[in-house]
Amino acid sequence: MTIVDRQSRCFLSWRVVHDRTAAExxxxxxxxxxxxxxxxxxxxxxxxxxxxxxxxxxxxxxETYSVEAGNAELRHYLARLARRSRCFSRSIExxxxxxxxxxxxxxxxxxHRRLHPNYPAHVIQFI
Numbered sequence: 793m794t795i796v797d798r799q800s801r802c803f804l805s806w807r808v809v810h811d812r813t814a815a816e817x818x819x820x821x822x823x824x825x826x827x828x829x830x831x832x833x834x835x836x837x838x839x840x841x842x843x844x845x846x847x848x849x850x851x852x853x854x855e856t857y858s859v860e861a862g863n864a865e866l867r868h869y870l871a872r873l874a875r876r877s878r879c880f881s882r883s884i885e886x887x888x889x890x891x892x893x894x895x896x897x898x899x900x901x902x903x904h905r906r907l908h909p910n911y912p913a914h915v916i917q918f919i
Contacts, residue, residue: 793817794866795824796859800906802899803862808888814839830855869915870894893919 793812795805804824807816814836821829821840829847831837837849850856867873870890900918904911 793820794859794862795820795826795829796862797826798858801858801862801902803895806891806895808884808891810884812836832856865898866891866894869898 793807793809793816794803796802797804804826805820807820809816812834817836818840821842825843825845827845829842829845831847831849833849833851837847840847848855853860872887872890894915897915897918901913901915904913904918
């Protein structure tokens, strides 16, 4: 589960979980306060408390493309998250550590790209 900032494309909050639960999702919302939240129409999101923020459930991907793109990047760079793959984590803690390292490097890269848009930057350079 992830929360992504639309402007910077940085991951604001993330969780490696077996099941999407309301408690985990609520903790992520509290961890990454925002003015607006967009999601697919997954029923769990309707019951979360967003404080004074606005929440909008979308039928299409018009407002959720940034989180979908972030999830695609995770699957691209971390083979253990790729769909239909033989690469997998035997330990949930190992998976959490890999995702944490990737998100650290990814967020540093995204902030660097905002400051220097014409300078090529690869994720591996920011580990």
